[in-house]
Amino acid sequence: MDRNLDNESTTSSISRRSFITKGSLGVAAVAAGGGLLLAGCGSANSSGAPAASTSGHSLLDQIIASKKIRIGLLVANPPYGTYDSNNNPIGYDMDITNMVAKDLGATPVLTVLPDSATRITALVSGRIDLVVAAFTMTAARSEAVAFTIPYGPDTQVLLGRKSDTSLHTYLDYDGKKIAITAGSTQEILAQLNPKVNVTRFPDDATGYQAFVTGQVDGWVGQGETVAHYVSLAPTEYESKGLVTQGYLCLGTQRGDLEWLRWLNDCLYYHGGQGQIAALYKKWFEIDMPRILPNY
DSSP states (O other), rough: BBBBBBBBOOOOOOOOHHHHHHHHHHHHHHHHHHOOOOOOTTTTTEEEESOOOOOOOOOHHHHHHHEEEEEEESBBTTTEEEHHHHHHEESSSHHHHHHHHHTTOEEEEEOOOOTTTTHHHHHHTTTTSEEEEEEEOTTGGGGTTTEEEEEEEEEEEEETTTTTOOOOOEEEEEEOOEEEEHHHHGGGHHHHTSEEEEEEESSHHHHHHHHTSSSSSSEEEEEEEHHHHHHHHHTTTEEEEEEEEEEEEEEEOOHHHHHHHHHHHHHHHHHHHHHHHHHHHHHSSSSOTTTSSOO
C-alpha cells in the first residue's frame, strides 16, 4: 500500500470499544504529529497514482492498468475511521477500502482528508478517485459528485446529559449549544431548530470532547457511537433522540458510468455474500440495520 505524509492503511482486529474510546480522545493529536506519508497534498499525477479520467476512457480502466487507486478517508470518526497504535488508519471504511482495492488488484494510495467538507472538493479537483469516508448521500451533494448504492446506514443522534431532565429532543435545546461536525449532514440541525446555538467543529472527535468538557450542552454523532458512549457512562449521558438519517455511500466523480457501475456491482456482490454485513458487525458489534436494500 502506498503511503504519503500522514497516513496509510491496515485492517485490525481491535475491538470497537477500545477503538472508539482511544480513537476519539487521541485522534486529533495523532493526526497532527503522525509521521506517515500523505498522498493528496501533491498534484494528481505526482504520487504516481492514476489521474482522473480526461481522455474519454473510464477511470476503471486506468486503475486496473496502473494497479493503484487513490482513496480519500476520514480518520477522526470512529469506528468508521481512526488510527491504530502504529498510526495506521483502521475502521469500517478502511476495511471497505481494502475490499474494493482487492477486487481491482490495486494498491490503495490514501489521502487523509482534513474535514468532511473536503470530501467533495478532493473529488471535484481530481486529487482522488474515490471517497470512502462515512459519506452520506444527499440530493444537494449529488449535484457535485456521484454516489454508489449504500454500504451502511447513517443515523445522527443527539447525545445529552441525564441531568438535563427537561431536555428530551433537539426541539427542547432552544438557546443551548450543540456540537456538530462542519460540512456534514448534521448541519440540518440549524434548520430543524433555528433557536439552537449550533457550534461547529472540524470532526466528530473534537466535538465530542467539547461535550465531555462542558463547552457545549449536546453533541450530534453517529447513532452507534452515541449508544457506545451512553454505555460507558449510563448514569451521566443519554440519547436525546434522532436528528436525521440516511445512507452512507462511496463517492466518486460524476460522468463515469462504467466506473460507477463497477463500484455498484462490487457492493452488490459483497453485500449478497454477507461480507459487508460481517464488516459492519465487526466494528459496531451489532447487526447491520435493515435500512439497507438487499443486505
